[in-house]
Amino acid sequence: EAGVTQFPSHSVIEKGQTVTLRCDPISGHDNLYWYRRVMGKEIKFLLHFVKESKQDESGMPNNRFLAERTGGTYSTLKVQPAELEDSGVYFCASSAGWTGGTDTQYFGPGTRLTVL
């Protein structure tokens, strides 16, 4: 079974440009999450989709970030315009929901974003 995939693996852009990150969850997983780790900091939650609906977007840093999940399958995270402080690793995770008393999130390899 394929795991969570993310594209691209690495993106280098200039300040002010736009970047779109993509995440394909494990097939059948209704829950999709975005996290990020900026330099020297903890991995922080950004938002959570259940199918195509945003369940929780409390971690989105500002309105330069826009996440979508059309049709409840893959998701995109757009940063427009990018700022220097957006540099970091963006992780996507997916889960099947509460089964066996817990909900396990499976992570993608991450996209390393560098804003120059």
Add this chain to the structure above:
Amino acid sequence: AQRVTQPEKLLSVFKGAPVELKCNYSYSGSPELFWYVQYSRQRLQLLLRHISRESIKGFTADLNKGETSFHLKKPFAQEEDSAMYYCALLSGGYNKLIFGAGTRLAVHP
């Protein structure tokens, strides 16, 4: 506030030595805790979760509610255990994970 603390950035041991990676949490209610591991050039992967009370790759972790801890232990470290280890708490009422800063384990031959 819900928080996870991993006090050690780096833990360096020799092969065969016991390992304990510390994790303390702040949470009201019954916590749902996990250990994730990231080996070099690999993705974050689940190592174990407290609800399963399992042992993976020789690692165990016991939830101690009195001390609000979920330390990860292994009696004899192997070189292939060298990795970044993250303790995480599932936020109550939501599905978001709250991560600690991570501890890098280096096992030397």
